[in-house]
Each structure stands twice: as structure tokens, then as C-alpha cells.
Amino acid sequence: MNDDPGEPTVGARLRSLRQQQGLSMQALAERSGLSVNAIGRVERGESSPTVSSLHRCARALGVSLTAFFETQPERATVVVRRASRPRSQGDGVLVESLGAGLEGQTLGPFLMTVMPGVVGEKPIAHGGEEFAFCVEGDVEYQVGDTWYRLEAGDSLLFRASQPHAFRNTSLEKAIVLLAIQASDDAIGFTQQQHLMRAGATWLTGPAGPFPDRDGERTGPPGWTGGDGRGDDAEALGGQP
Numbered sequence: 482m483n484d485d486p487g488e489p490t491v492g493a494r495l496r497s498l499r500q501q502q503g504l505s506m507q508a509l510a511e512r513s514g515l516s517v518n519a520i521g522r523v524e525r526g527e528s529s530p531t532v533s534s535l536h537r538c539a540r541a542l543g544v545s546l547t548a549f550f551e552t553q554p555e556r557a558t559v560v561v562r563r564a565s566r567p568r569s570q571g572d573g574v575l576v577e578s579l580g581a582g583l584e585g586q587t588l589g590p591f592l593m594t595v596m597p598g599v600v601g602e603k604p605i606a607h608g609g610e611e612f613a614f615c616v617e618g619d620v621e622y623q624v625g626d627t628w629y630r631l632e633a634g635d636s637l638l639f640r641a642s643q644p645h646a647f648r649n650t651s652l653e654k655a656i657v658l659l660a661i662q663a664s665d666d667a668i669g670f671t672q673q674q675h676l677m678r679a680g681a682t683w684l685t686g687p688a689g690p691f692p693d694r695d696g697e698r699t700g701p702p703g704w705t706g707g708d709g710r711g712d713d714a715e716a717l718g719g720q721p
Contacts, residue, residue, distance in 0.1 A: 496524040512541035573599040589661040595649040604644035609663035611641040618655035
């Protein structure tokens, strides 16, 4: 939930986009395959939508996923303050958008925090290029059939048409700067692929085993603190 009444929520943006197209909740439900009740709960801020749900709504409305987080028309310059980054969170993965809403945007910049023991799902592939810079800790990236271990200060650039995935088998969190480049009409879908790969749920504020903007930490059920591992960490760390 978003406690800042001055910051539009994802639900409010969904309602605005739906109403701009003259659609009722019933009409959007029929187009997206979601229930009227589910859409209503998201619009009222009573539940946080999964990326899969937002993906369905985005396709039904003919917009990109980032449209649910943009509060201004497309423009030539975008500034994102640290305290107002749109965030998404999956199981042990936090993704923060570092910029969206640029006119004709083809580059998606993200800051990704990967907790210990996290193993991404099956590799994905898309058009364009991808850049990863390890800011803190270390993370492993699979590109094609090869795994690359990135330590702090290391970077990786590759054609994104090659299947790729990531994992963190270390005992410390990893922070990675991502830059995803795709064609203008594909960037929204490309970003959705990456976030769904992490099992992410879009949030309007911080949560999970990550420091919030006041320096405190919270965690979901099963998170034990310390190195950030939950009950399934040992099994996750042992996966290829």
C-alpha cells in the first residue's frame, strides 16, 4: 500500500487508463481475463497486482507496463529521485525502475537487488541488447550455454536474443545495474518478461527483506533475516 496521498498508486493509474478509453470494469475484465472483483480491488488499493495481472491489463489496454507507473506525459527528460523509484518485488528479488516515460524510449534502466539463494526461472530471450554491472556482492549470469560470475565492478554486455538468466548462490546480497535495450514497440513486453521471470509483484512502497527508505528492514513469511535466506534457501542454492 502507498501511504503517500500525493503519489498516485498503481490502482489509480489503472483506473485512469481504463476510464480514458471509456471502458467499464466489466469490459476490461472480459478483455484481460481477470475478474471484475480482482480489478476493483486493485483500483481501490486493496490488493497489490502481480506482474502477470498487470501484463494482462496492459495488453487489454494497449499500453506498456511502465504506463502504470508514469504520472506525467511522455517527455524529453526524466528525473527519478531515489525516494520515489517505482519498485517491484518477487521472491528475494527487488527491481527498481530508474527511468520511464521518455518519448520514444527504447532503453530500460533498472537496479536489481538479489538476495542470497535466489535462482531465476528458465532463461528468457528478446530482441535488442542487455547490459549488467555488478555494483555489490556477486551474481552469476547465464548467457546461452555459458555461466559468467560477476563480482563487484564487473560488467557483462550481450545480445539479448541469447537465452539468459541469473542466480545468486553466495551468502550475501547482490546489487546489479541493468540496462535493457529493445525496439520501441517491444521494450514494454521485454521489461515484463524480466519481472515475471523474477516472480515479481509491483509495489507502491518498500517491503520484503530489503532496507526501506528509512533504513528499516521487513520480510515476508519465511524470511529469517541475517543473510536473507528463507526456509527454501538451501534448496534454491542447490539448483543449477
